[in-house]
Amino acid sequence: MVKILMVAPYLGSVYGGTYKAFIELVKTVNNFEKVTVDIITTNANGSGKLDVILEEWIHESNYKIKYFSCFHKYDFIISFSLLKWIFQHINEYKLVHTNTVFAPQILFIHWICQFVKIPYLVTPHGMLEPWAMSYKAWKKKLYYLFFEKPALKKARLIQTLASSESKQLNLLGIKHSIVIPNGIHRREFETPIKPDVFYQHFPNTINKTLILFLGRIDPKKGLDLLAPAFAKAHKQFPQTHLIVAGPDSIGFMSKAHNYFANSGCLDAVTFTGMLTGQLKYAALAAASLYVAPSYSEGFSMSVLEGMASGLPCIITTGCNFPEAATAKAAHVVDINTDAIADALIECLSDPPKAKEMGDRARDFIFANYTWERAAKKLIDVYQTIIEGKPLPEDLTQSNEVFSL
Structure with a gap:
């Protein structure tokens, strides 16, 4: 079984829909039994901390997750224990999938991937959208220019959640993106x-x-x-x-x-x-x-x-x-x-x-827009990256045309 490492700086429910989307996508991907996705994250939870076991694998329904202690203030999160673990275990995985940008924790992981020559895929979760870029603009522009953009360019692929997000990335000089949107489980509705x-x-x-x-x-x-x-x-x-x-x-x-x-x-x-x-x-x-x-x-x-x-x-x-x-x-x-x-x-x-x-x-x-549809596309992307092949045209097509 091919192992994928999924990394997020936080997974507390206080951070809103990103938490649910992240977990539901991983669970659905693992249901297909073509790859196995493990999750590592921190215990950050807004102004507090998650009450979780640290630095041990926690086995959920069909995935496992490991939490690390961290220093955090608002959205600034850093965990030295997580970075140490990455250095020690990254070679157990064929691909690293990171989430969010403008996060030093994630940037360090990108650098580690580059150093050990393991491909990585990035999901910015809308954090490169025009409004998001304009919020605390001068700090973000400098950080993007000197740190974020070089790391994104070296990523094997950028997963965007919407066609407009891919267009924005093109304007920022990032051309290698693919649209895989969030979804829902039909049974819940x-x-x-x-x-x-x-x-x-x-x-x-x-x-x-x-x-x-x-x-x-x-x-x-x-x-x-x-x-x-x-x-x-x-x-x-x-x-x-x-x-x-x-x-x-x-x-x-x-x-x-x-x-x-x-x-x-x-x-x-x-x-x-x-x-x-x-x-x-x-x-x-x-x-x-x-x-x-x-x-x-x-x-x-x-x-x-x-x-x-x-x-x-x-x-x-x-x-x-x-x-x-x-x-x-x-x-x-x-x-x-x-x-x-x-x-x-x-x-x-x-x-x-x-x-x-x-x-x-x-x-x-x-x-x-179902998780099953998103998971199938993401699995195809994972397998294509791991095999070192160019992405097929049917995977890179925009999601602008839909059926009813």
Whole structure:
């Protein structure tokens, strides 16, 4: 069995959808029994640490994972014990697959791969998108120019999550990328979930028309745009209520509250914190609309979940999902308050038409965005890299054309 080493600087659930995407992809790849993927990461978890066994393999359903202690502050994470382990064990693997960029921990691993001549594949998770690059811009530009870009150029391949992300990489001078988007498991959405559990936890939402935001409380998620947009829609449709569901990993919650307070609609907003498991699915069942007002995304897991739930979805161009617009499976709008508000009002004004879009969204996701589909493509990429062959044309084709 060919062994692959998957590396991430963090896997705490506080970091949002990236955690779920990472684990689900590894589990699905290992189900095919063509390669074996092991995971190493740190115990970083926002402002705290994960309560996990360190430096021992933990055997999960069909994969194993090893956590290492680290120093971390916000997104800066370094683990010397992990790097030491890499030096000692990297030759046990045929390929290293790293996740995220602008992380010194990952950069060091790329250098180690270069030194021992083991191929590596990189998944940036949207961190090279224009908005992400503009956040703390001068630091990132210098770091990218002198450290990140040379390491990316020496990678065997860059896995992007969206066609627009590959186009952005081309503009940055990185030409060797392949699109393998995130997915969902159909079985999790084929049987309707009742919303009762959500209402039990949040009884103030009963008999309201719920609009769901599902994501981290973070500057890039566009809550500053959503607040006035929702206020405008709520004024016209006073029975609406906004659910803001997500973890606050960087202490941004007070600013988020202020956005809605300043827009005069805080009383019609419920902040639930992070929702997981049946409570999350119950929230999706309770909602009438889903909204993602993001400035920038890699490829949002929550958008896929909203669409797979059959919800009419309003997402911005920053969500990197133009295919949804092409398929008429979502409202894909410009990144501004008026565009978001207009889409909300349009959906609320014509529920039957909105439901038709939600039904199209569900079929569209089921046909094109499953973990099984993503895993098969990734396995083909792994095997091609390990064998030292050029990637076949059918693997490098863009994901811009889909079936319904």
